[in-house]
Amino acid sequence: MEAMSSAPLRTYGGVSGTDRQAERRAQLLEAGLDLLGSEEGPPHALTVRGVCRRAGLAARYFYENFADRDALAAAVYDHVVEGIAATTLEAVQEAPADAEAKVRAGLSRLVRTVAEDPRRGRLLFSPSMADAALAQRRAASTRMFVGLLGVQAREFYGVDGGTRLDILAEMLVGGLAQTLTSWLDGSLEATEDEVVDHGAELFLAVSAT
The missing domain is CATH 1.10.357.10 (Tetracycline Repressor, domain 2)
Incomplete structure (x- = not known):
């Protein structure tokens, strides 16, 4: 089950909080595809730390969108x-x-x-x-x-x-x-x-x- 923050998302620099969250989710999906779809990376290589490092995002943004690595893989x-x-x-x-x-x-x-x-x-x-x-x-x-x-x-x-x-x-x-x-x-x-x-x-x- 995906985890979504219930706190209001504020606007910064003219970009709404919802748009920023969607952009971070897209970054995490792309990073997950990089790891899952790599020639060397079987599914067990997918970790929260590895995905966040690949996406360039802090772990809190991962949990803003996904409950765990299985939720991201799905x-x-x-x-x-x-x-x-x-x-x-x-x-x-x-x-x-x-x-x-x-x-x-x-x-x-x-x-x-x-x-x-x-x-x-x-x-x-x-x-x-x-x-x-x-x-x-x-x-x-x-x-x-x-x-x-x-x-x-x-x-x-x-x-x-x-x-x-x-x-x-x-x-x-x-x-x-x-x-x-x-x-x-x-x-x-x-x-x-x-x-x-x-x-x-x-x-x-x-x-x-």
């Missing part, structure tokens, strides 16, 4: 997932009303987002993220992406939901997650375009059945 994960989901959905919705265009737009945006900031990819897909708080978040985010895929399929193709669609959505989301895991850790040698091209080919093949 908030970092949610922040990354929500951002990826929003930008991917935006790309799909802005693409032409054509199955291939929408699939390629969504996959391209998703793959580009995790490729351009490896911290995001490691946070979402690295097997080392076995921390209990993150494991629960990972399971929840998988359910969310499965649900989003199912909604998009029903809306685009005008089909009703059912067990078959649920299974296909589970397989596609799970398969894509494993593909990105292998690609990001280097065990799958492929270019970004190849990941998108072959992924889109598979999604379209499944949707055509």
Whole structure:
């Protein structure tokens, strides 16, 4: 549970207390992503002291926003997932009303987002993220992406939901997650375009059945 100060937040230098608190929270989230998503930093490396040092903030500002390190880890994960989901959905919705265009737009945006900031990819897909708080978040985010895929399929193709669609959505989301895991850790040698091209080919093949 996040800890928030109940004291009034005053304005300094023309910046409201609420805005300053939001800025400090953003700094802490960024510092948490730096530590959680670093190549050397497994989840247990995340400490209140380390996050505050990385953010350049006193510990009291940490507890102004978060109850403990687990609350921060969960908030970092949610922040990354929500951002990826929003930008991917935006790309799909802005693409032409054509199955291939929408699939390629969504996959391209998703793959580009995790490729351009490896911290995001490691946070979402690295097997080392076995921390209990993150494991629960990972399971929840998988359910969310499965649900989003199912909604998009029903809306685009005008089909009703059912067990078959649920299974296909589970397989596609799970398969894509494993593909990105292998690609990001280097065990799958492929270019970004190849990941998108072959992924889109598979999604379209499944949707055509």
